[in-house]
Amino acid sequence: MAGVPIAPARFDPVARVFAPDAIGTKVHLRGWLQRSRSSGGILFLMVRDRTGLVQATAKKDVIGEERFAGAEHVQIEGSLRLAGTVAEDRRAPGGREVRIEEIEVIDPGLPFPIFQDQTEEFLLDKRHLAIRSVDHVATFRVKAELLRSLRQFLEAEEVLEVTPPIITGNPAEGGSEAFVFDYFGRQGYLSQSAQLYLEALLFPHERVYAVTPSFRAEKSRTTRHITEFTHLEVELAWCDLDGLMEFTERMLVSSLHEVATRRPRELEALGRPPAELLALNAPFPRLRYSEAIERLQKVGFPVSWGSDLGTAEERALTLEERSPIFLTHFPRELKAFYMLRSSPDERTVEAADLLAPEGYGEIVGESARETKVELLVERLRAIGADPAEYDWYLDTRRHGSIPHAGLGLGVERILRWVLRREHIRETTPFPRTPSRHTP
Ligand code: 4AD
Ligand code: MG
Secondary structure: OOOOOOOOOOOOOHHHHHOOOOOOOEEEEEEEEEEEEEEOOEEEEEEEEOOEEEEEEEEHHHHOHHHHHHHHOOOOOOEEEEEEEEEEOOOOHHHEEEEEEEEEEEEOOOOOOOOOOOOHHHHHHOHHHHOOOHHHHHHHHHHHHHHHHHHHHHHHOOOEEOOOOOEEOOOOOOHHHOOEEEEOOEEEEEOOOOHHHHHHHHHHHOEEEEEEEEEOOOOOOOOOOOOEEEEEEEEEEOOOHHHHHHHHHHHHHHHHHHHHHHOHHHHHHOOOOHHHHHOOOOOOOEEEHHHHHHHHHHOOOOOOOOOOOOHHHHHHHHOOOOOOEEEEOOEHHHOOOOEOEOOOOOOEEOEEEEEEOOOOEEEEEEEEEOOOHHHHHHHHHHOOOOHHHHHHHHHOOOOOOOOEEEEEEEHHHHHHHHOOOOOHHHHOOOOOEOOEOOO
16 A cells, blocks of 8 residues: 555554563554544544554654544444554553554444444354354353363363265264265265264274364244254273263363363453452262152153253252262153163263253263164164165174273353353354344
């Protein structure tokens, strides 16, 4: 661009302003205007970049009348670059400000449509802009750190990251909640879970995981269901349910401690003191399904052995807890076809749901896997599926079958609990629900 007054080889991050040796030095910043005001011939600009927020002040006699007028007309979220000297100022946030010597407006912007007291619906319609809010920025920084620390743990455990398909020819978790689409004249399904593919990949690699989007065509409008979510799934060879629960505990404790250590300010700002995460420790309490039924009956729930436990029941079981708890040994009919029958009690399966405390409910689903082809076929028939369509999966049990177990962790579910969000949609930038697939 011709006539650009500020064209340094590199720009400084806003955080540079707050470095110990920054006072009196010149910085070149670029970013977006969070808010501004003018008072007594001085313009106060709050400028944000990915590293922070800083106050910059402009005086007409320093930058000239024309540039001052231009800067005055920058809207909230307008973009600009500036150069100036760092000075101490006790009234400024962080105790420092930048005294502007040069300024250039990149895009003054139209009036920003988002301000206080707007409806949820409006904010969801404007989600592509709403994600610039302080809360959303903090949320997605924590989410990135959670994913990073989970991967760090898995890497240390020598679990291999693999890339299963999203387009599939048979639903993994039962047909009714799968999105079906036309795949060149045949039925395709958006993946509900990568599990069946992870099981196949287990044989050459023994420990595998994947982070993929999973899709559920659940019409239920709850505060914990979205139709597309981030699914972290792990499959471990030579593992039983106890081993798997132990692994899950270690993974969660280790990654949440990392999140608490590396993102304390964001956690604090969102209402979760990091100390509460640092206080989490293995082992997590374990509760059998049959014991849970008894507990629920005692507090008046109309449930009996065989009842499915929904949001209200999970809430009641975890409201007073401070740690996640494992709910184990569900009736076989309530659970997916691939789960291993318990022995000697064949009515139950070797499965566990990890329930988050404080009423948040299920965040991880896991089980040891059935290895016997006849039992898998029997269960597939029972749920109305055609075993022939799963023949490729049954092959995995025909060539060196071994005991194994695996888990699926809902990243947004964990965040909803960790960040105390009322609705799960606040944990993903562009939430997908039955009533919304835009923006
Ligand atoms: O319990 P689910 O359905 O288990 C499976 O899909 C297994 N095949 C996973 C495995 O063993 N590899 O889903 C696993 C987790 C749940 O515990 C929950 O955290 C999350 O995925 N989840 C959802 N999160 C947000 N919205 C939804 N609609 C979700 N459905 C499941
Ligand atoms: Mg589940």
